[in-house]
Amino acid sequence: MAQSPHGDALKIDCVKCHTSESWKVNLKTISFDHNSTGFALNESHSKTDCVECHKTLVFNQASNQCASCHTDLHNATVGNDCARCHTPKSWVVTNIPELHEENGFPLVGSHKTLNCIECHKSETNLRFDRIGNECINCHRETFNNAQNPNHVTGNYSTNCIECHNPQLKEWTPSNFNHDFFPLTQGHNIGDCNQCHTTNNFTDASPDCVSCHQTTFNNTVNPKHADAAFDTDCKVCHTTNPGWKPATFDHNFFPLTKGHDVQNCNACHATTPNYATTPTDCVTCHQTDFNNTSNPNHLVNNFPTDCATCHTTNPGWTPSTFNHTFFPLTQGHNLPDCKTCHTTNNFTDASPDCVSCHQTTYNNTTNPNHVAAGFPTDCMACHTTNPGWTPATFDHTNFPLTLGHNIADC
Template sequence: MDPSNTPSSTRRIAHPKAFAGLLVALLVACGLQLRGPDGPRQGWWDERGPVVPHDTFPADCSLCHVGKGWSTIRADFQFDHLAETGVELDGAHDGAQCLRCHNDRGPVQWYAAKGCSGCHQDPHLGRLGATCTECHDTFDWFPSGILADHQSTRFPLEGAHLATACASCHPAAEAGQFTGVSTRCESCHLEDALGAQSFDHVASGNLTSCEQCHQPTQWGGGTFVHNFFPLTGGHALSDCSACHTGGVFSGLSTNCFSCHADDFTGTDDPDHVAAGFSTSCDECHNIQSWEGAAFNHAFFPLTAGHSISDCSACHGSGTFAGLSTDCFSCHASDYAGAMDPNHVTAGFSTACDECHNTSTWEGANVDHSFFPLTAGHNLASCTACHSPGTFMGLSSDCFSCHASDYTGASDPNHVTAGFSTSCEECHNTSDWGDANIDHSFFPLTAGHNLSSCTACHSPGTFTGLSSDCFSCHASDYTGANDPNHIAAGYPTTCQACHNTSDWDDAVFNHDFPIKTGAHKNFSCTQCHTNPATYAVFSCIDCHEHNAVDTQKKHKPDEVPGYSYNSAACYSCHPNGKGD
């Protein structure tokens, strides 16, 4: 077994000082011979001692060697480099021969302390720093992470630059030499700019600042950032020379008229020159299409009836500036020719928009808020009220129009009744016949809710009437016989017993109970024996008392002032129970 090819991670010896024995084994295994006085010979040492000192190695050589010679290493030889030395061997170091580090150069610690440069010569001559691990690792010498590191430089690699060999920009890269180079595109791509055919970079003076048009993904198909004048709509042209004639690219005006003067002067619908239109083309035109201009007519909105596709319909003479926005300036003939109603004779205002709108000239809607045209006043023809064509100075008083209705009314006769000419006190605009007088001074409820006014107001007398019941119901009072109101001496304040719902359903406040007890349902004449007057009543006629028996029950010492008569009975027995 060759120890130089044995992975150090598996090499292990049990003796605490096995490291010295390992070095001996390495010398023998690598064919290193010790020299004696007569020349090379295999042995433990010569006058100079072994190549690698074994002073600290174990005295038991069999820990590493077998046989009589020292060139054979034990088959079960193992050495854990990390555990025994504290240094881990990984990557390419794990498979390296031991003598690559452990040789006669001196103690390993001397040159290991220098880091990578202790063993590896720096091909970069110190230009990239002393920390080799920033680009290299222990697995192979080929650099790793160089592209990622390049992204933090002043020239990040992207697009086609990612696949470009380092030596293309850094000529000495193959020798490990990386020197600073220019980041200007033209430093590498000047020949591309000089040889471009689709766009003459020389004539246009565009040999530098390549990044304005080109991307690092590909050199062909350059795209210029034209954001100072967006190439959209009709300006989205594939050929730069369509606007940049003669190869002129700088100093051109962004004003529309600078390119479209011929369009301006050649337009005849409408004639821009004759109309004196502004040369600020973008006031009407857009970049999508030169045709179909849309003029900002906000100072006079072109809506509804004014939404006309032909400008000459209003601007017939080709005059576009200085025209009045007053309706009458265009519609004077409509005003003069109107017959229903005749605007001239009526003296209507020439401010057409007071009644008309832009949707249709017909069907004007006058602002009649000073006299609302609701219900019965909502007439289709103005002449129904404004006859013969008089519109100004008319009174808004109902009687001014309805005098004939007032004088012709017969149920009731308004004239003889002396009714007020303020028609709205009783009538409304919905129905002239459905009058509703405010009778709140004498509520017309229940029996008074009569359909005909003459039922009470006869013969047509409406003013000066009394609200006293007896003034209308005297005949009812004198004709009543059950009981006889006159004989009974009832008051003429009818409402004391009667109500407006039913005249016959009277309710008399009888102090003596006649609705309950023994007197319930008695006829008035049973107690009031004198039909000529109800002020007289009799108790003793019904109760069959006699003076002798009554005298016994009313002893003077018990009932002082006793007297045998009905009035005396009632004075003591008002509840009719006799107790």
């Protein structure tokens, strides 16, 4: 047998490819199965003359790499595996969206309809150098030229999708996540420049007074500046336009009942600085205190802390006095203070029983307290029960037992 020019590796019968009439290979009649080589001849490869790929007669010297046959017009910018983008049927790329998805840049919105060369610019338009997946890689010029607002001086993020929707084909409408300073009600204005008065949007202060200082200074009902009100508007106001309704946390001095007045100046009249208004009752009620005659608070040295006897109920009634140092029980529970306090000075009333009951003590005859030398401390025998009965006497010095236990002293 003649030696095969195809090398020792190809061990097949010549008639698989040739005929007895000629060495020429007829692709239509060839019976060699190219799949056995691991490189199937599909589509355009099945119509290609063997010598276009096999440059020598030793067929196994031919590489199965695309680049061994096909000139890389992309200059290795997309790798050397043609099959990633092309098929044996055509050079036309049909999976461009999938390729971009794999590379982390989905083609959505306006990106979906762009021509490749609008992003991948080169001398041949066939080089697809990686340009990066960041917005700014393509949109630097647009970013730099934006004036309303000026993105550069405003220190805007170069990540366009923070404000712009990549699904849209235009830059508008745009959104900005302003959650760090919610734009609610009166703050929900369309013109950023109303608050951002400099070209640098990042230097705008979130402090209320940075925008509302003039309003604060000019407010006269009440006058915020003189009253030393907090410049943090949120203490009293919401973002509702017109500054109303307004509230103030007055829990440090609860405005209940008679104190619940709508005109701040009714209490804060002595000084324009609300913060220095004293919380002592007498600051507002000195005149009431001085003019009260039933009982006379002034001469009786009553405390000037109204809360000792009164609530904030209008009209000063009902009023109470803590008389626990001398409990007003039973017969002592009298509605008229003057029954016991016979002078104008309530504080000089003696707690000794005899100071009120001397006459009763002197006139008692059953038994005669004076003649018997009974103590003038009524509590020794009596309670505060009206009528002086029942009465008891501690006779333990001479126990009244059995026959001695007689009722008539």
